[in-house]
Amino acid sequence: MDQNEIKRLEEKAREIRIKTIDVIGNLGVGHIGGCMSVIEVLTLLHYKTMDTDPKNPNKEVRDKLVLSKGHAGPALYCILADRGFFPEDWLYTLNVGGTRLPSHCDMKRTPGIDMTTGSLGQGLSAAVGLALGGRINNLDRHVFAVIGDGESQEGQNWEAAMTAAHYNLDNLIAFTDYNKMQIDGYTKDIMSLDSIESKWTGFNWHTLRVDGHDMAAIDDAVERAKAVKGRPSMIILDTIKGKGCSFAEGVLSNHNMVYSREQADEAIRLLKGEA
Amino acid sequence: MADTRDLREVYKDTLCTLAEEDKKICIVEADLMNATGTPGFKSRFPERAFDVGVAEANMVGVASGLAAAGMIPFAASFGCFAARRAYDQFFLSGNYSGLKVKLVGTDPGVSAIYNGGTHMPFEDIAMMRAVPGLTILEPCDRRSLEELIRQAAYLEGSVYIRLHRKGGLSLYDENTSFEIGKGVVVREGTDLTIIAAGLVLMEEAVKAVEILEQKGISAALIDMHTIKPLDNDLVLEYAGKTGAVLTCENGQAAGGLGGAVAELLCDTKPVPLSRLGVKDEFGQVGTLDYLKEAYGFTAENIVKEAENLVKRK
Incomplete structure (x- = not known):
């Protein structure tokens, strides 16, 4: 990836970050922390890595994304709207009664959402099924999955991890949003995930670990994962919960946070580089 | 063959x-x-x-x-x-x-x-x-x-x-058609309707209607192979025709087939109803015969329930 491409994606990530703060701020409450930590990976996937078509979201041969930490839906919605999967004004209906954009990803309601998630721990199994289905039908498809670190405490992830390795699913590339925080506190205090890399290598996954806010590093990891044959890949993203959002970054209570319009506007001003 | x-x-x-x-x-x-x-x-x-x-x-x-x-x-x-x-x-x-x-x-x-x-x-x-x-x-x-x-x-x-993994019934000839959501009338009757689901209870219900016949009670028998969506029309038709309904199932009657039929009848045209099934109990080990006896899943018990039910009409 050349410098211009990196710059383009970084700029896009900044736009999406601003839009997400604005959209959640419209209602004044939402999962801001876990949205901010996955902005870079979602931006990279949707604006570079994945083959998708906003005009034809249901076409058969395309890459799929399972956002298993379904509460980061609003960040993904901002991307999908920007890419033209649905009109931008839908964004401001987030969590309003009758909306097509609920807190947690819902494939029945939202164009461009490939799997319904929200009960943590279920997405990776579905991603395994999607990858198996792609293989049966000889589709040149990659399936991407993003799981949370707190979510990794759900045992079903490890059932799915075994299955993906057993069936040699090299068309499956997963990410862990390792922001090291969960609702009740720091993951190291609630239920430690140390040492997270050896857990995935122990399950026979090709495992990489990069700075989850470094676009070039994530891209490099994805390209290396694509080159691996016979094994699924896990890319652990070292991230900061609430990253880039002034009132939320690193704040323990940022999982599902109430914030004011003024706080939102201030955070957006800072991201825009305005004084 | x-x-x-x-x-x-x-x-x-x-x-x-x-x-x-x-x-x-x-x-x-x-x-x-x-x-x-x-x-x-x-x-x-x-x-x-x-x-x-x-x-x-x-x-x-x-x-x-x-x-x-x-x-x-x-x-x-x-x-x-x-x-x-x-x-x-x-x-x-x-x-x-x-x-x-x-x-x-x-x-x-x-x-x-x-x-x-x-x-x-x-x-x-x-x-x-x-x-x-x-x-x-x-x-x-x-x-x-x-x-x-x-x-x-x-x-x-x-x-x-x-x-049900083992065994099986061959109740129907080649002309019987089946459709999800449509119960099958196995046998016509006039005094009550037995609605059963599953191999264990259907096997016993088939025997029970014969015994009831000998006792002068004419029981219709329905194979309710689809529990949801329930075949409301068929249940109401036979509840109307026979005036009493007995459900039989291999599981908790509360919330099960019995629950579904009870809800329907209460919401529309209540008739005397009896629900044969597990009554808020856990399972246990045993032979099939032992367990059928233990939970009342026998032709004799179906007959007893049917006789009591008909008296309530």
Whole structure:
């Protein structure tokens, strides 16, 4: 990836970050922390890595994304709207009664959402099924999955991890949003995930670990994962919960946070580089 | 020649026929293929048979992903695991997502015999009835099972199928047709209607109507192979015609077939109703005969319930 491409994606990530703060701020409450930590990976996937078509979201041969930490839906919605999967004004209906954009990803309601998630721990199994289905039908498809670190405490992830390795699913590339925080506190205090890399290598996954806010590093990891044959890949993203959002970054209570319009506007001003 | 196949063999043969016709048919199991009867499917269609090991939640999640990829997955395990252990996965990854996952729970009710109370699903119907839009089947007869599996594969939505693995009835001739959501009148009658589901109770109910006949009580018998959506029209027609209804099921009557019929009748035209099934108890080990006796799943008990019911008219 050349410098211009990196710059383009970084700029896009900044736009999406601003839009997400604005959209959640419209209602004044939402999962801001876990949205901010996955902005870079979602931006990279949707604006570079994945083959998708906003005009034809249901076409058969395309890459799929399972956002298993379904509460980061609003960040993904901002991307999908920007890419033209649905009109931008839908964004401001987030969590309003009758909306097509609920807190947690819902494939029945939202164009461009490939799997319904929200009960943590279920997405990776579905991603395994999607990858198996792609293989049966000889589709040149990659399936991407993003799981949370707190979510990794759900045992079903490890059932799915075994299955993906057993069936040699090299068309499956997963990410862990390792922001090291969960609702009740720091993951190291609630239920430690140390040492997270050896857990995935122990399950026979090709495992990489990069700075989850470094676009070039994530891209490099994805390209290396694509080159691996016979094994699924896990890319652990070292991230900061609430990253880039002034009132939320690193704040323990940022999982599902109430914030004011003024706080939102201030955070957006800072991201825009305005004084 | 008479068809003597176990129901699990009928299930496997039907899936093989479907898979021959349609490359979308696949199976996902959790280390119980040898019990659910599908090794024959795996040997014929190895690329479409997935064993995820002892991991039922993952089994249903993987099946949901396969459905999202356009496949038609049949996932199967013992009913206790398929329903209780993978309920949230079936609810959310399957049903809430609008995906078409066909989930088979074998060893319904007392048919779990020596595996005992830990493995005895009495509550699965009640749990599954609460899932919006879900179809629930419990065929007891070989021909109906084959036809209903075929229809379930192409139904727009998820399905939970209670499958008695061993034995099976051959109740119907070649002219009987079967449709999901439509009960089958096995026998006409005028004094009461027995509505039964599943092999254990249907076998006994067939005997019971004969005994009742000898006692001068004419019982209609309905095979309610679809518990949800319930065949309301048929229930109301026979409740009206006979004036009394007795439900029989191999599981908790509360929330089960008995619950469904009770809700319908109370909401519309109440008639004297009796519900034969498990009464808020756990399962236990034993032979099938012992367990049938223990929970009252015998022709004699059906007769007794029917006689008491008719007196209430």
